[in-house]
Amino acid sequence: MSRPFDPAALFPRLHDIPEAYRPDAPVEQREYLVGGELRHWQGPLAQVRSPIYLAEDDGERQVVLGSTPLLDADAALAALDAAVAAYDHGQGQWPNLRVAERIAHVEAFLARMREQRAAVVKLLMWEIGKNLKDSEKEFDRTCDYIVDTIGALKELDRRSSRFELEQGTLGQIRRVPLGVALCMGPYNYPLNETFTTLIPALIMGNTVVFKPAKFGVLLMRPLLEAFRDSFPPGVINIIYGRGRETVSALMESGKVDVFAFIGTHKGASDLKKLHPKPHRLRAALGLDAKNPGIVLPEVDLDNVVSEALTGALSFNGQRCTALKILFIHEDVLQPFLEKFSAGLAKLKPGMPWEAGVALTPLPEPGKVEYLKAVMADAIDKGARIINPGGGEHCASFFYPALLCPVTPQMRLYGEEQFGPLVPVVPYRDVEQVIDYVLQSDFGQQLSLFGNDAQQIGRLVDAFANQVGRININAQCQRGPDTFPFNGRKDSAEGTLSVHDALRTFSIRTLVATRFTDDNKALVSEVIRQRSSNFLTTDYIF
């Protein structure tokens, strides 16, 4: 069996790293943003470690990138109070600014953010091990998301309308903010996923408390001053620390109006239930998934393999949209396993900045142990590792394993592995696959691969109310970000996309004015189409 990677050669020596990508000296970050000022935290700090190790004469050394404030509940609550004061029951300056002015603030922020591209991209590589190409993509995609959000809002603002509700009654819809939003995101897209809630929340007039993801936390530091300088005091507040100490206190206070959380459903539900008045809380949740790839007997196998390789293994499988289980019809099982295994062998392991690298170290401490445990469980119950070297590991690096046959008794059948394990379930009767989707706790997306239009059509009908997106002959993915992105069951609450997020972070107020010949002047004064500070939209939006 040839070795897919040589653990001894995997981690570099410092002087072998191109200068532009070498880690900076560790930073001791004490600043956090509250009420328009960068406060200096005097308390304990949390160390930020890279998943990357450096080779040294006497062994390997994990790189320490710096430290961030471990705020306590009181410090977090002070940030929340600043957001509450800036919102001021909807009477504050920010929720009452004209849409165009709020857009100008966001544009000012975006310009400052773009200046930090190199710093943020480098931290994405060092903090979460994302390869250079994908780190650059994450940064650029986040900027595009902001640009698209601004574009969508400008277009809506132009669409302002009044309409006749019924004879004698004129209606106007105002899109108003909801209050104070708490925004949190996952470590696999610490920039992009958090900004898909943060920016729409702000631009629609809410004030925000934001806690960066658990890894990919230092990369917010280059943006702290841009946030401070671009928004009025208290509109955006950024806290650091352990969620259980900081965010829990915010939820318990009852002062959070919108809970925008992208991460695990366990974290979301633990936090949501702390709110004393959950009926007052709007939630926008993007959560775990176990997206199946379903391969029918008549199929273009080369396309399946190429889509499934990136679908299952890009960023080492650490995407909510990753294909996390493959159902392969028995007629094509053997050639599929051979082709997938051969394709996998071409994925290059290495360091994030190296050209063409696909497989990189994993940021989560304990992840390698977790992957070993679920793999061992599958093997104990009858699965085999199909690809040479599958499951080999060294420090934070885990070489992907293709496992077959995976059966319902194994953890990998139902559990979200969020890592480089590819479980394959051979099937003969497609009813088994339908049953899997219906019984699953998750419902984000699925992929169907096949050439039989009738059978695909039948499956699309069966699955349309089970998942948020069905991909035909293509892997699962979120983009383009203008497409609706949601899920069912434990996978999501609400829909996030450029347009949908604007809805999510606002609510419609109907102004209904009865008019007669005598009060026409009053009516046109009350329903001034464009002089209102509020976004007025048509009924449908």
Ligand SMILES: NC(=O)C1=CN([C@@H]2O[C@H](COP(=O)(O)OP(=O)(O)OC[C@H]3O[C@@H](n4cnc5c(N)ncnc54)[C@H](OP(=O)(O)O)[C@@H]3O)[C@@H](O)[C@H]2O)C=CC1
């Ligand atoms: N559907 C979607 O749009 C997406 C979903 N995901 C999903 O996100 C997950 C990976 O992200 P990950 O960062 O591990 O998610 P986690 O849920 O572990 O963490 C997200 C945030 O929540 C905090 N947190 C978690 N549990 C609690 C709690 N009980 N009390 C207080 N705070 C809490 C964490 O902080 P701390 O650790 O400090 O407590 C962190 O800031 C995967 O399941 C993936 O599928 C990822 C991307 C997109």
Ligand SMILES: O=C(O)[C@H](O)COP(=O)(O)O
């Ligand atoms: O999968 C995820 O974690 C994000 O939602 C982004 O999805 P993408 O990698 O398919 O764009």
